[in-house]
Amino acid sequence: MPAVTDIPGQPGAFEAVTPGDTATGFTATNITPTSGTYSGSKATAALLTCEDQTVNFTIHGTDATNAAGTDLGHQLKAGESIELRGNIALSNFTCVDRVSGSAGTVKASFYYEHQQSRPAVV
Numbered sequence: 001m002p003a004v005t006d007i008p009g010q011p012g013a014f015e016a017v018t019p020g021d022t023a024t025g026f027t028a029t030n031i032t033p034t035s036g037t038y039s040g041s042k043a044t045a046a047l048l049t050c051e052d053q054t055v056n057f058t059i060h061g062t063d064a065t066n067a068a069g070t071d072l073g074h075q076l077k078a079g080e081s082i083e084l085r086g087n088i089a090l091s092n093f094t095c096v097d098r099v100s101g102s103a104g105t106v107k108a109s110f111y112y113e114h115q116q117s118r119p120a121v122v
Helices: 087-092
Strands: 010-017 043-051 055-058 074-076 081-085 094-097 105-112
Touching (some): 043 087, 081 087
Antiparallel strands (some): 043 081, 043 105, 055 094
């Protein structure tokens, strides 16, 4: 995994999700803020860290599952971190506990497009 300083964009919002047995994604206003410093920007990347227990996650638009024999998603094990890039991947992200009832948590630090000031139009 690249160093945190190698992630493109400006660090902004933080979120922790604890999915349980229901596929859970990120809060929409963390992906595309509607107020604050990054209002009007889009998240371009996130540093994800799995804590406590392994989770399954997907980024293609279908919810992650943990049903025996039909579980869907990539595993992110407790203690592992990944960098996830792309606004669509972040918007589509869902995770679920790999093992029912195991209480995994995914923490995310979101990075946003750099906002440059624009000169006033006269």
